[in-house]
Amino acid sequence: MLETNKLEFLETLLSTPSPVGYETAGQLVWLNYVKGVADRIHTDAYGSAAAIIETGKDRPLLMLEAHCDEIGMVIQHVDEKGFIYINRLGGSDPGIARARKVSIHAQKGVVRGIIGHTAIHLQNRDGNAKAPSWKDLFVDIGASSREEALEMVRIGDPVTYSDDVEFLSDEIFTARAVDNRIGGFIIAEAFLKLAEIRDELEINVAIVNSVQEEIGGFGARMMSYTLAPNVALVTDVTHATDSPGIDHKEHGRIILGEGAAITHGTANQRKVVERLVHLAELNQIPVQHEASGVRTGTDTDSIFHSRSGIPSALISTPLRYMHSPVEMASLKDVQAVADLMVAFAKSMSADDTFSLFG
């Protein structure tokens, strides 16, 4: 179980909606938590944020990166009766949307609504039974006309599920948007720990919470250009494949609560990955392994080839039910990712090159 202040931060971070393109509220929660120990804060035009520890000029910079945005929906159309038609923001699944409570983040504040679900008695046999597409889904905010609805919301307002965080045990919690606000929590925890031992560090450290990952890794691209780190460790969620119905032969074997997942291949630079595996063994940090054959599907893909190439590696938190309002993760895994990041920062010397040829 976490200390009270950490638990409060985690719950606030997870509960503050940050749909793609509208991440600032969550970013302020995050910055507020880390700024006290940072030497410098950097934010950019699209809302990505960084906190930096500078131990010495001309020392190499290690970037610990996560994305702060969450998937959601967006208002596309309001009909004559005041029903609101939505589309996806990022990879939301229309198959799980019906009968859920939503929050519309409108100009004047949050407007509550529900995604309509026609009663089972009234459904056509070939109607509601099949998975809907976005054009079949509508939000009901209790308005009786288009005019009334448009006094409360407008086209383009982002929408998120109303679900908050809940602990099912001391370790296991479920929430909306664990993907990837848990990453913001992890890099913040690593940063606070590194600030305590800053005199032992031979490098500078930037933690970066990037916007707009869910639609293409754009915030990470901007921030890695600006900060030009020498090495990057990225953290995101990965699929835990231990719930029923998932074929390990097809999707690999990642177990909730059995440690941080280290990804091998593609964007993950071999020497950085080897260092992580070695440090996990040395410090008895539980890790699991997964393979990337083409892309990692994370910000790592945006970072590693920026400028002249940034040696990068991905360390993930296993997550069940990804891109649903009931994503599930374990604090054991969260701790393992943070510990591995801290161990890596401590291991780095000013002349580490991670060259594949030396």
Ligand SMILES: [Zn+2]
């Ligand atoms: Zn993610």
